[in-house]
Amino acid sequence: MQQKKHLFLNRFWVKESGLSGMLLLLFIMHFVLIPIFGSYSFFMVALNIFWMLFLMAGIFALAKDRKQALKIAIIPFLFIVFSWFNGFYPSSLSALINLILSVSTFLLLVVLVLLKVFQPGPVTLHRVLGSIVVYMLLANLFAIVFLFFYEYIEGSFQITLPAFESNSLNANFMYFSYITITTTGFGEIVPIHPIARSLVQVEAIIGVLYPVILIGRLVSEANETKQQKNKTI
Secondary structure, three states: OOOOOOOOHHHHHHHOHHHHHHHHHHHHHHHHHHHHHHOOOOHHHHHHHHHHHHHHHHHHHHHOOOHHHHHHHHHHHHHHHHHHHHHHHHHHHHHHHHHHHHHHHHHHHHHHHHHHOOHHHHHHHHHHHHHHHHHHHHHHHHHHHHHHHHOOOOOOOEEEEOOOOOHHHHHHHHHHHHOOOOOOOOOOEEEHHHHHHHHHHHHHHHHHHHHHHHHHHHHHHHHHHHHHHHOOO
């Protein structure tokens, strides 16, 4: 699908170097912005809008045609609508629908990045970094699910809140998700509900297997490609 290359967000999807740009954006968002500004609701809303626009750009950049892109774009569009609805008319049902749409949106973003990583052509450093982007997106996805459990299922998590005012539930569960996916486990946040424990186990398994199976494979293929180039020179 032909895209206007001057559009800023499209550049992340049109060129392989955009995968490295995505990694930088996620690092800034997860390790700087959310820990410092995550307690401000307007900031989280602005952040969600940015990522929805980012996802829309990816959909229209990678879709076969505009008709297919419009069909896929229904998911992030519904996510935005229900996010606003849940903000003005909060309820358990609207929050559950919003969670389902959030998970669907992040999975769609993961699929788009994987399509970019595994598109035809030699494996480059940018693609390897793109696989790390997927790893970080998965951590973000689990953080959203954990936060939902904490807010709507009483006693699902036992959490020791830090004394710093800048900390928020968004920052705390993003932290917990990274601690889980890297199988570090410091113990400030403990899953109590059986389903919450199961989700923590699933994330830990993904955290162990993903780097070995996917990232390891890409690094191996990148080295093989480099060796083949050296032989031909």
